[in-house]
Amino acid sequence: MRRVFALALLPLLVASGSLSADVVEKDGKVHVTYWEKWVGFEGVAMQGTIDAFNASQNKIVVDYYQTSEIDRKALVAIAGGDPPDVAGLWVQNIATYADAEGLQPLDDFIRRDGLTPEAWLSRYYPIFAQICSYRGKVYAGISTPSVLAFHWNKTLFREAGLDPERPPRTFDEMEEYSRKLTKRDPKTGAITQMGFLPDEPGWWPWLFCRWFGGNLFDGRAITCSTDPHNQAMMKWAADTAHQYGAEAIQTFYSGFSGKTLNAQSAFMNGKVAMVPLGVWFDNYLRQYKPGLDYGVGHWPEKVPGIRDFAMAEADVMTIPRGAKNPNAAWEFIKYANSVNPNARSREELKGIEITCFLQGKNSPLREWSPFFEAHHPNPFVKIFRELSASPHAVCVPQMGIWQAYHREFTAAFQSVRSLAETPEAALAYCQKRMDQSWNRYLKSLERHGQVSPTAPVSP
C-alpha cells in the first residue's frame, strides 16, 4: 500500500504548500521514473550519473528506462495522465510541449532552492541557458550537450598538397580547398572524393543560413525568404550543385547517405574531407576508424569578423505535466546539472561531468573541474569548450512549429541541391507554407486561451 506524504528531504517545500507532494514507496523512498533515449555506452553513462545520484542520498531512487521514440511516448503518456517523472526529450520538443502545456516550468523549484532562474541559468554557457529556457521560463536541464565543430581529414589534405595543420579559415578558402580536394574517376568522370559536401551529414541544412548570417525566425515572424543571407546560402547550395553536377553528386552521395555514424561514414572512409560534426563524433571514430588522422577546429569565417560561429545542441531533462514525483524529479535534474568544481579524480566527478566524461562530450556549464578538463577522453574538447562559450553560437529556433519548419526547409534545400527548383522559388514556397503554419499555430493558441508566443515576455 502506498502512503502519500511529504518528502522528508523537502520540508520547506511541503510547508509552503505551493508544490505537490511526492509518492513514497514501500521501501520508504521516492522512486523517480526517468525515460531517456540513450542506449549503449551513452546509456551506460546516464546510468553512471544516476548511480552517483542514488548513492549521494537515501530518500530518492531514480529508475532509468531506456525509451526509444521518447518524444512520442512521452506525448501519449502525458496525454494519458501517466507520464514519467523525468522525460529526456529533444531540444526541439521544448517549445512545442511548453506551448501545449505539457511541461512543468522549473522556476518554482529553482526559487525554492533559494536561487533565481537567472542565477540558475547563469551557470551554463549562454547558448545552453537559451536551450533550457523558453518564453522567460526555465523548462529543462541538460542531459547531454553537444557543439558542432569543423572536422577535416589530415591525410586527404596532405594528398592534395594542403597543410594538414591549417584548416580553411574563411569560407572562400574552404571553397578553394574543396575544389582541390575533389577527385573524379578519369574514365567515367564520376566523383570519387569531395572536399566539402553540404548534404553530408544533411541533418541541419538550416544551419548554413545561420552560418551565412541569416535568420529563420525573428521571434515574431518567419524570415525564411525575406532574409537576404538565406537567399545567399541557397544560391551557394545551387551554385555548388551546378559546379560539381547535381547528378554526379547524387550518385556519389547515394553510396554513403545516412551512414555518417557507422563504418560506411563518408568522412571516416576518406570520401568527404571536411564536415561539420558534433563532439560525439570522436566516439564513433574511435569505434569504427581508430587511428584516423583528423583535426577539429572552428568553422571557416563566413560573416566577416565572426570566427567562432557554432551550433549547440542538447538533449534535455524535463518534468512533464502530471508527473507524480516532481519534487524528487527536480532534485535529480538539479544533481545531473551540477558540478564538483574541485574534482581531482574520476570518483570525485559529479552530475553533468560524470555524464559528459563517460559520453566524451563537453560540459554545458561554465565551470569545469580540474580532472574533467585535464583527463577528458575527447582530444579536441578544448575547441568544443571555446565554441560553447561563443557569443555567436546558435541553437534550433525556439518556436512551437520548428519540426514542421525543419521539414519544409529540408525539402526546399533538397530541391535546390537537385536543381529541381531555383533558390528563390524554393525559399518563397517555404516562406508561404510556414507563414500559413505560423498563423494557424497562433490562432490555435488563441483559441485555447493562451498567450501568443510572439507577445513580449514580462520581466
Added chain:
Amino acid sequence: MISRPNKNLLTGLAFTSLWIVGLSVFTLYPVFASLYYSFCDYSILKSAVWCGLENYQELFHDDLFWKSLRNTLLYAALSVPLGTVVALALALLLNCEVRGRAFFRVFFYLPSIVPVVASSMLWLWIFNGQYGLLNGVLGPILGVFHLSPPSWFTDPAWAKPALIIMSLWGTGNAMVIYLAGLQDVPKELYEAAEIDGATGWRRFWHVTLPTIAPVVYFNVLMGMISALQIFTQAFIISNTANGGTGTFDGAPVRSLLFYTMYLFTTAFHDLRMGYASAMAYVLFVIIAFLSWLATRLSRNHTTR
C-alpha cells in the same frame, strides 16, 4: 426465473464479453472519438476545441495533402497491377508438376514473411546508387550505351519506381492465395478446352482466369487497400537513404511522401491530431469508394 432463450443470450454475452469490451474500448471508441476530433483543433496535450469543418476545408488547400495523395495513388496504380501479374505468374509456374515444387513454393513465399524493416534495409543496399547489387549489374550494361544507372532512393525521379520494384518482393501472400485458387479450377474444364483445341494461352484466358476471378478480385482489393496505406517501407527508406535527417518527409524532395506518412508527421511531430484525424477520414472515404468501385466493376466476373 430466467427463460431458456434469455439464459442462452446471457451465456453468449458472458462468453463474448471480453471481445465486446475490447472492441468497444480499443476500436469503436477511437473510431468515433477520431471522427469528433476531426472537427476540432486538438493537439492531444490540450483539450479539443470545436472548429467545425475547418480541418477539412484546409485539407483541400494543402499542397502536401494533394502531393501525398498523388504519390500514394501513383504507387497503388503501378504496384497493384504489377504485383498481381507477378503473383499470378508465379502461382501458375508453381502450379505446374515439376520436380522440387514444394521447395520452390517455400522459396518464393519466404520473402513475404521477412519483417518489413529487415527487407527495407536489405533493399537499401540492393538499390545503393554506388555500391548496390542492382547497379553492379546495370552499370556495365548501360555503360555500353554511355548511360549510367540511377541513384534510386536518392533520386527523386527514381525513388518511387524503386519502391514499386521492391514491393514485388512481398507478393508471396497473394501468390499462395492464387495457388489455392488455381488448384480449385475443375480439371474437366481444361480437358474440355483441350478437346476443343484450346492452346495454353486460350486455356488460361478462357478457363483459368474466369474461374479464379473471385480470387483475383480479393487479392486486388487487399493489395489496393494495403498500397493506399503504405507506410513502413517508405518511412524507413526515405529517411535512411537520404541522410537520416529524421524529418520523415518522404525524401528525396518528398518523392516518397505518402499519405500515411504525412498523416503521421502531422499527428505526432506537429501535434495536430484534429487535422490528422480529418486526413484519416478522407483516406477512409477514398478506400471505401475505390473498394466499392472495384466491387462494382468486377461484379459480372466474380459471381459464378
